[in-house]
Amino acid sequence: xxxxxxxxxxxxxxxxxxxxxxxxxxxxxxxxxxxxxxxxxxxxxxxxxxxxxxxxxxxxxxxxxxxxxxxxxxxxxxxxxxxxxxxxxxxxxxxxxxxxxxxxxxxxxxxxxxxxxxxxxxxxxxxxxxxxxxxxxxxxxxxxxxxxxxxxxxxxxxxxxxxxxxxxxxxxxxxxxxxxxxxxxxxxxxxxxxxxxxxxxxxxxxxxxxxxxxxxxxxxxxxxxxxxxxxxxxxxxxxxxxxxxxxxxxxxxxxxxxxxxxxxxxxxxxxxxxxxxxxxxxxxxxxxxxxxxxxxxxxxxxxxxxxxxxxxxxxxxxxxxxxxxxxxxxxxxxxxxxxxxxxxxxxxxxxxxxxxxxxxxxxxxxxxxxxxxxxxxxxxxxxxxxxxxxxxxxxxxxxxxxxxxxxxxxxxxxxxxxxxxxxxxxxxxxxxxxxxxxxxxxxxxxxxxxxxxxxxxxxxxxxxxxxxxxxxxxxxxxxxxxxxxxxxxxxxxxxxxxxxxxxx
Amino acid sequence: xxxxxxxxxxxxxxxxxxxxxxxxxxxxxxxxxxxxxxxxxxxxxxxxxxxxxxxxxxxxxxxxxxxxxxxxxxxxxxxxxxxxxxxxxxxxxxxxxxxxxxxxxxxxxxxxxxxxxxxxxxxxxxxxxxxxxxxxxxxxxxxxxxxxxxxxxxxxxxxxxxxxxxxxxxxxxxxxxxxxxxxxxxxxxxxxxxxxxxxxxxxxxxxxxxxxxxxxxxxxxxxxxxxxxxxxxxxxxxxxxxxxxxxxxxxxxxxxxxxxxxxxxxxxxxxxxxxxxxxxxxxxxxxxxxxxxxxxxxxxxxxxxxxxxxxxxxxxxxxxxxxxxxxxxxxxxxxxxxxxxxxxxxxxxxxxxxxxxxx
Numbered sequence: 001x002x003x004x005x006x007x008x009x010x011x012x013x014x015x016x017x018x019x020x021x022x023x024x025x026x027x028x029x030x031x032x033x034x035x036x037x038x039x040x041x042x043x044x045x046x047x048x049x050x051x052x053x054x055x056x057x058x059x060x061x062x063x064x065x066x067x068x069x070x071x072x073x074x075x076x077x078x079x080x081x082x083x084x085x086x087x088x089x090x091x092x093x094x095x096x097x098x099x100x101x102x103x104x105x106x107x108x109x110x111x112x113x114x115x116x117x118x119x120x121x122x123x124x125x126x127x128x129x130x131x132x133x134x135x136x137x138x139x140x141x142x143x144x145x146x147x148x149x150x151x152x153x154x155x156x157x158x159x160x161x162x163x164x165x166x167x168x169x170x171x172x173x174x175x176x177x178x179x180x181x182x183x184x185x186x187x188x189x190x191x192x193x194x195x196x197x198x199x200x201x202x203x204x205x206x207x208x209x210x211x212x213x214x215x216x217x218x219x220x221x222x223x224x225x226x227x228x229x230x231x232x233x234x235x236x237x238x239x240x241x242x243x244x245x246x247x248x249x250x251x252x253x254x255x256x257x258x259x260x261x262x263x264x265x266x267x268x269x270x271x272x273x274x275x276x277x278x279x280x281x282x283x284x285x286x287x288x289x290x291x292x293x294x295x296x297x298x299x300x301x302x303x304x305x306x307x308x309x310x311x312x313x314x315x316x317x318x319x320x321x322x323x324x325x326x327x328x329x330x331x332x333x334x335x336x337x338x339x340x341x342x343x344x345x346x347x348x349x350x351x352x353x354x355x356x357x358x359x360x361x362x363x364x365x366x367x368x369x370x371x372x373x374x375x376x377x378x379x380x381x382x383x384x385x386x387x388x389x390x391x392x393x394x395x396x397x398x399x400x401x402x403x404x405x406x407x408x409x410x411x412x413x414x415x416x417x418x419x420x421x422x423x424x425x426x427x428x429x430x431x432x433x434x435x436x437x438x439x440x441x442x443x444x445x446x447x448x449x450x451x452x453x454x455x456x457x458x459x460x461x462x463x464x465x466x467x468x469x470x471x472x473x474x475x476x477x478x479x480x481x482x483x484x485x486x487x488x489x490x491x492x493x494x495x496x497x498x499x500x501x502x503x504x
Numbered sequence: 505x506x507x508x509x510x511x512x513x514x515x516x517x518x519x520x521x522x523x524x525x526x527x528x529x530x531x532x533x534x535x536x537x538x539x540x541x542x543x544x545x546x547x548x549x550x551x552x553x554x555x556x557x558x559x560x561x562x563x564x565x566x567x568x569x570x571x572x573x574x575x576x577x578x579x580x581x582x583x584x585x586x587x588x589x590x591x592x593x594x595x596x597x598x599x600x601x602x603x604x605x606x607x608x609x610x611x612x613x614x615x616x617x618x619x620x621x622x623x624x625x626x627x628x629x630x631x632x633x634x635x636x637x638x639x640x641x642x643x644x645x646x647x648x649x650x651x652x653x654x655x656x657x658x659x660x661x662x663x664x665x666x667x668x669x670x671x672x673x674x675x676x677x678x679x680x681x682x683x684x685x686x687x688x689x690x691x692x693x694x695x696x697x698x699x700x701x702x703x704x705x706x707x708x709x710x711x712x713x714x715x716x717x718x719x720x721x722x723x724x725x726x727x728x729x730x731x732x733x734x735x736x737x738x739x740x741x742x743x744x745x746x747x748x749x750x751x752x753x754x755x756x757x758x759x760x761x762x763x764x765x766x767x768x769x770x771x772x773x774x775x776x777x778x779x780x781x782x783x784x785x786x787x788x789x790x791x792x793x794x795x796x797x798x799x800x801x802x803x804x805x806x807x808x809x810x811x812x813x814x815x816x817x818x819x820x821x822x823x824x825x826x827x828x829x830x831x832x833x834x835x836x837x838x839x840x841x842x843x844x845x846x847x848x849x850x851x852x853x854x855x856x857x858x859x860x861x862x863x
Contacts (some may be wrong), residue, residue, distance in 0.1 A: 060777060205741075307748075309747070327636070329752050333749070333750025339748055341748055346742070346744060346745070347744050348745050348749075349742065349745055350738055350808070351741075352808065353737070353738075357737075362732075362749040362750050362751075364734055365731065368730070368731045371730045372729060372730055373731060373734065375729075481655070
């Protein structure tokens, strides 16, 4: 047990229908920056949640400073000295910096706050992080993302933290702010705090990390790799080469056929300031075009801007030769564009309403005359759409909330199928869909394309983009950096491009 | 006896030959809770009056209890005159409540309804307006209500004001404007045709009650049989999903407040006829009565779910309580305490059902 602060062995965590963690090992030493690498769905978030006490492992053991422990609640983890800084910073905007730092463990006697004490201690913690410039009494809502992150770290330190877990801390930061983050991390490790650092960006891991653990499909595939010297190719090949193979439907359109068809969706010099700029591409009828890139590269924003849910700052979007007005979803829908958004439950579904009402939502005028609903036809037509997409259970009067993720996605697809859409925009089409149901969704998407729809697809999972698409666009930091036929690319090549941009 | 009390419900339920899917969905969920989910229970069947009654069973029971209490405590309760009384005093607030139901299902709130009734009543009864005759007076009340509702709607939907704030501002300024127009005096109505609205019977039913029945029925149809109603549920249930499905959420939101304003205009005409006056103090606290009726009627304050029939039953409960207290010469203070308790009880009951819905 020489300096091993934390040892996790054989951690297993199952959720209904999916084994998120399938034997993960991780050991962390005091004072090191331990990097956790893995693709989306590899189990990083689940592992963090086990470590921070939010999830209970189904098997495996956790040793903390050599002693066998169970982390039953987040509070229990925090008492041992394990603190987590999540990607969505969990701060209360309306409270001051000091109030946030001491939220839940206020300095008080008999219920009366010692505000002076709290402010002084907050100032001391901020100074330790090198940020005396943040006033302890400032309202947190008025701080920048970087400032909030510092407050989160100060909060973690207010608990005598020995292990700090940081989930993609650089994702919310501008470039120069990352340097400052690294300086703070070095100060912390110098004082003996261990950091578990999660990031997709290899160059950061090289800059700040000591050792690397790689996860793939819920398993540890490599641990204790030296962060600075392991070749990129080795890391990438560890992350890929998956053991679960999805069945992708065969491509039916050859690249030559596709080139001849006229584009249904044409996007030129599309720009949304702050997100992406000068993006041009087109999608033809019967074609599936996939956009690969990291979260934050601007992929979803492209989709939402094409759809009009965000107002573009420059560029044009045309459907069947007709230009769409900026920032107008209603016009886009009328022109035959449909979106299956990333957050199905909050952005697409009326969870308490029946499947029928969810499917007909975008084409109500089709079932009405003078505003009067023809509910018999609505029921008949929506049922036909859900049947053709094999929505299970078959009863279309069930509430949408009772359906599985895959079937909810089919409901959204049925909505656009019924609406007679010409262009389908899919944002993370298999997010929240059981592994078993994915192949079915893939086959469905291909079938819709074969029926003449133009499909534009965004996914964080590179194999999904490569396996499903005819053509692939690669985005990094708001720019389109590559376009080619899907068959001309492999996973390692794409990962290389989106992570480091050193397109070989 | 309860048959008589709930008589005006009949036309609305008669139209409800089949019930909206969400009502059925709730019935279905309750069924799952109690009987476990068998496939026949899961299916949402086209049910009739039964489902509608089940949905509002709590209110129906409250009404029955009130009827028993009323008839035990006063011999005059179960007379046809008294039942007329209850229905007539439900008429004005009932019409306002229909508009409020739409606004709340659509995810908003309208605090200005009482003030709009007052403003419309004053504007329609100024000497100048009365000179043009009864038709113009009615038109004036409707236009004032609709116009003020449009201002609410535009401020909320396009000006991005919080509904609570926008309609609170309208409440204050509409009452102020009404008081200024009337010079703080009560304006007497001369037109016999207007007065007749409150004194005419149609087939033995007071015209005011018929008007209420027409508005409730129209509201029910609009909510359950048209695209407008469907979109109202969608926007209140998940505004983002509605927007991304191509629905013009802002326009629709504005229209909800216009509709509420129109209902206030109609209510103003009825109130002018009943009181034969226009006054800036008319419709005092209608906003609270209407919101309370909507809430105990089972509509979620957060939007997306609710029924016109429930709101209507809510109005009946409140007017029946008032009626019983008046018959027994009890103080209004006690009456208000009872109303408060009923609101709490109803919302607790509703909280339980919505938790069931969430599971």
